[in-house]
Amino acid sequence: MKLTRLLTNKLTSFWFISLAAVAFIFLLTALISFAQLTSTFQQQKVTELEAMLVHHFDHDGTSAVLDTWLPPILSAYKVTHLVLKDGKKTLYEYSSGKERSGFVYYEKSLNHHDGLSLSMKLPQPFKMYSFSWYALSVFIVGIGFIAFFVRSGYLWLSTQLQGIEDLAIRSKLILNNEYEQALAEKGHGKPRMINRALTHMLLELDDAQKQRARFDQFIRSNTFLDPETGIGNRLFLKNRLDALSNDRGMMAPGVLFLLEMEDLDLLLQEIGEEQIDEILLQTINDISQILDSQANSIFSRRSYNQFAIVVPQISLKDVEKLAGKLLKVCLNHKLPDGISSADFYHIGAAYFKVGETKEQLLEEAERALRAAQFQGNSGWFMYDKGAVDEEFAKGSVRWRSFLEYALVNRRLVIFSQPVIDSDREIHHMEISSRIRDNQDNLIRATLYIPMAIKCGLTPQFERQVIEAVLFDLLANLNDTTTKYSVNLSLDTLLSRAFIRWLKTTLLEYRHLTPRLIFEINEDIVVHHIEQLAPKLDMIRKMGASLCVDRVGQQVVSTQYIKECHFDFIKLHRSIVRQIHLRQENQLFVRSLIGGLYRTGVQVFAEGVESFEEWQTLKILGVSAGQGSIFSDPVEED
Incomplete structure (x- = not known):
């Protein structure tokens, strides 16, 4: 330029x-x-x-x-x-x-x-000769005309050349892959035909990118969604359960519900497909509304008349309330004449603890479903497994007191896990946290974060995490290059007080800001993009990088990645788990990376646990990986 x-x-x-x-x-x-x-x-x-x-x-x-x-x-x-x-x-x-x-x-x-x-x-x-007033006037008028035409010609030429500069500005934006800004910067480029041609090409490119995003969503939908109901299919459920577990079993407590509609296939022959679809659609919509309040919940279809619901990080007491709600909305449905809901809906529940295997979980849920069916009436059943995690059984009041005590006394412990690129170099360190109780035991994040969300204390905890990164890790004079990523939740991003504090802090420590990466859950971004877009734009303008994690957890369009200008995306562990054996997951990764071509967005993978997974990911074009194959989270001194 x-x-x-x-x-x-x-x-x-x-x-x-x-x-x-x-x-x-x-x-x-x-x-x-x-x-x-x-x-x-x-x-x-x-x-x-x-x-x-x-x-x-x-x-x-x-x-x-x-x-x-x-x-x-x-x-x-x-x-x-x-x-x-x-x-x-x-x-x-x-x-x-x-x-x-x-x-x-x-x-x-x-x-x-x-x-x-x-x-x-x-x-x-x-x-001997002097100019008369007439001659002098003619001379001055002549000089004036010359100056006028010279000035007019100069302005005309400058205007014409300004059009060339406008074209140069648009061309530079295109070369920098800033297509949206180039499209908005129509200007008054000249020659006008070239300017109109650039605009036409940018519009075609924008439409092609949207078509690519829709095609990518189509691939994901046909791979992981049930075509009739639009919710996850059996493969989707398997991937998500794999993501919630590892070689040592389930990584967090939760519940698995199996909902079955009695003899739905026989009922299809009696009342027809149209009424069956209406029953399914009504049931799915009502259940989805209930699950909106349950973070990271999973809703999928296992068979024609059986549905699975997985809710992680939930207490046993809340499981009973949730089961009652599910049964209530099902019984409130109006069924066709001659069909009674008294013996139509049956729910089997299996509460799982940390360390239990997913095979054991599915088997117990199926047994509970059969027990609910043997009872004869529509209802739900769950085997009494005794006491669950003692820490998780704490009451809300005790949890709030404990969390406030941890905040005041700064009992937060910082852990870091490296994200390794294809050259075996550390791209950045992802920060996680735990709480140290009075007995010097560490309470994992999967246990205390859900309770912090319930108590409205998430912004305070995440603020302490950012302060620890800024004041302890980034202030280390022996290391001036390592980047650190910090996760931000929805409650934190929607907190005005936190956003004001973050803006002031990033402005004050702007020399350290380029070494910060903020990670946001894909599900949060997709469902709250209008509210979060100004906050994310502020963070990006301050110099920090943006990363969206858990990509692939939901079947959504990836257009939001370009709209919010994310620098990195991180594949969900359900996509990464055994990807070398799953062609459908490989197809999804190929489609995703292809859709991000020439955008500069790097694709990472979390939950890499085997050499085969990492090799496959590198072949597919993933830039870096994170998982136990490289290093487990390590406590920062």
């Missing part, structure tokens, strides 16, 4: 100087011509005077009568001084009495009169 502007400035300056030079030469030529003409005219007057004197002496021969006719002529010719001599004898002398500062001296011998010589002084030729 600087080069383009420099060239246009040079061109306009050259054009302006050229016209000014032409005007100057024109005026100089006119001045020289004027001086030359006045000098020639004066020469003619001297010659005429000489001829008159020669004629006088040829006919009279004396100088006695010169006083009668010569002075008026000399006055008319503006002669200052004249001397007529015969040898050394002065025959006639004339003086006007008006001395001028500048004069021209002429000395001549009269033709055919030996000894007679004439000498005279005249003013400078151009001083």
Whole structure:
């Protein structure tokens, strides 16, 4: 851009100087011509005077009568001084009495009169003539017209070249992959045909990107969604359960519900497909509304008449309330005449603890479902497994007191886990946290964060995490290059007090801000994009990077990645788990990376646990990975 502007400035300056030079030469030529003409005219007057004197002496021969006719002529010719001599004898002398500062001296011998010589002084030729007001007015008007046309031409040329600069600005934005800004920067580019062509191409590119996002969503939908109901299918449920577990079993407590509609396939033959679809749609909509309040819940279809619901990080007491709500909305549905809801809906629940296997979980849920069916009426059943996690069974009041105590006494412990790129170098460190209780035990985040959300204390905890990163990790003079990523929740991003504090802090520590990466859950971004867009834009303008994690957890369009200008995306562990054995997951990753081509967005993967997974991810184009294969979270000193 600087080069383009420099060239246009040079061109306009050259054009302006050229016209000014032409005007100057024109005026100089006119001045020289004027001086030359006045000098020639004066020469003619001297010659005429000489001829008159020669004629006088040829006919009279004396100088006695010169006083009668010569002075008026000399006055008319503006002669200052004249001397007529015969040898050394002065025959006639004339003086006007008006001395001028500048004069021209002429000395001549009269033709055919030996000894007679004439000498005279005249003013400078151009001083003999003065401009009249009329001539001066014509001159000034001429100069004005020249200046006007030169200025008009300069402005016209500058306008034309400004159009070229507008085209250069759009071209630079396109080369920097800033297509949206280039499309908005229509300007007044000239030639207009090129400007319109750029606009047309950008519109086509924008439409192609949207089509690519829709195609990507189509691939994900056909891979992980049930085509009839639009919720997750059996493969989707398997991936999500794999993501909630590892080799040592489930990583967090929760519940699995299996909801089955009795003899729905036989009912299809009696009442028809249209009424069955209406029953399914009503049931799914009501259940989805209930699950909206349950973070990270999973809703999928296992078979034609069986649905699975997984809710992680929920207490046993809340499981009973949730089961009652699910059964209540099902029983409130209006069924076709002749069909009773008294023995139509059955729910089996299996509460799982940390360390239990997913196979054991599914088996227990199926047994509970059969027990609910054996009871004969619509209802739900869950085997009594005894006491669950003692920490999780704490009451809300005790939890709030404990969390407030942890905040005041700064009992938060920071852990970091490296994100390794394909060259085995650390791209950044992801920060997680735990709480140390009075017995010096560490309470994991999966346990205390849900309770912090219930108590409305999430912004305070995440603020302490950011302060620890800024004041302890980034302030380390021995390490000035490592980047750190911090997770932000929905409650935190919607907190005005937190956003004000974050803006002030990032502004104060702007020299450290480029080493910060803020991660946001994909589900949060997709469902609250209008509310979060200004906050995310503020963070990005402050110099920090943005990352969206848990990508692939939900089946949504990836258009939000470009709209919010994320720098990184992190694949959910359900996509990464055993990806070398799952062609559908590989297809999703290929489609995702292809849709982000030329955007500069890097794709990472979390939950990498085996060499085969990492090799497959690198082949697919994933830039970096995070997981137990590289390192487990390590406590920061």
